[in-house]
Amino acid sequence: MMKKSMIITVMLWAMLFTGCSQKAPNLDVEEGTNNISDSTEIAGDTVAIDENKYGNENSANTDGVNGTQYNSSSDGFQSIYFGFGDYGISSSMENHITTNTNVVNSTNSTIKIEGNCDEFGTDEYNYALGLKRAKAVKESISLQGVPESKMVIISYGESNPTCTRPTDSCYEKNRRVDLRLVK
Numbered sequence: 378m379m380k381k382s383m384i385i386t387v388m389l390w391a392m393l394f395t396g397c398s399q400k401a402p403n404l405d406v407e408e409g410t411n412n413i414s415d416s417t418e419i420a421g422d423t424v425a426i427d428e429n430k431y432g433n434e435n436s437a438n439t440d441g442v443n444g445t446q447y448n449s450s451s452d453g454f455q456s457i458y459f460g461f462g463d464y465g466i467s468s469s470m471e472n473h474i475t476t477n478t479n480v481v482n483s484t485n486s487t488i489k490i491e492g493n494c495d496e497f498g499t500d501e502y503n504y505a506l507g508l509k510r511a512k513a514v515k516e517s518i519s520l521q522g523v524p525e526s527k528m529v530i531i532s533y534g535e536s537n538p539t540c541t542r543p544t545d546s547c548y549e550k551n552r553r554v555d556l557r558l559v560k
Contacts, residue, residue, distance in 0.1 A: 449539045453480045454488075454556035457514050458549065461495070464509035466517055474514070477556055478521040481528075487559040490514050492532040493539075495548040500534060507532030514554045529559070 450456045455473040457466060466474065481488055492507030492514075511530035519525050540547035 449550075449553065450477075450555040450557065452556075452558045456556075457510075457554040459510055459552045459554075461497075461548075461552065462506070463552075464506060464513050466513055474517045474521070477514075478518050478523055480556075481518060481523045484558060486527075488528050489557045489559050490518075490528055490530045491537070491555045491557070492530065492534075493537050493551055493553050493555065494535045495551040496535045496538070497548075498535075503534035504532050507534045510554050514556075 448456050454477050457470050457473050457477075459465075460467070490511045492509070492511035494503040494506050494510075497503075498506070508530065511532060515525065515528050515530050518528065535551070538551045539553075540550045
C-alpha cells in the first residue's frame, strides 16, 4: 500500500513540474497580406544613418512628438512616432508620411520600413506591435500612390533602441518606424 501511494505521489509531482505544452500565441498578424522580410536578407544593403545630416538628440529639429529631437531614419526619410501601445498614425505624423512618400517617389529603390518599440511588454508583443506599426506606415504610403512592391516591412520589436536612458522622452524615441533605402 505504501509503495502504491509513493508511486502515485511521484507521478503527481512529475505531472506538476512538467506542465503541458502550449499553443504558440496568436500575434494577430495576417498571413500573406504583408511583405515581411527577414532582417538578414537585406540588412547588409541598407544605408547607414547620418545623424548630423538629418538631426540627432542635440539638434534643433523636432520630430513633432512632445518635442522629441531625433530622426533615426536615413536618406531624407523622417521617422514616424507612435504613442504607447499604439500603431495608428496620428495626425501630427501625417506630414512625415507625405514627406516620406515624396522621397520614395523620387527614387527607383525599394524602401525598408522598420517597426520599433520601447522596452515595455514581452518580446512577442513588441515584435507584433512593431509589425503593426510598419504595416500601418506601408499602407499609408501606399494610399498615396506608391506601389506596395517598392516596400518591405520588418519588425525589430524592442531590440533596436535609439535611446537607452530610463526616461519618458527616451522611451518615446523608441516607439517609431524608420525608413531606409535598400540598394
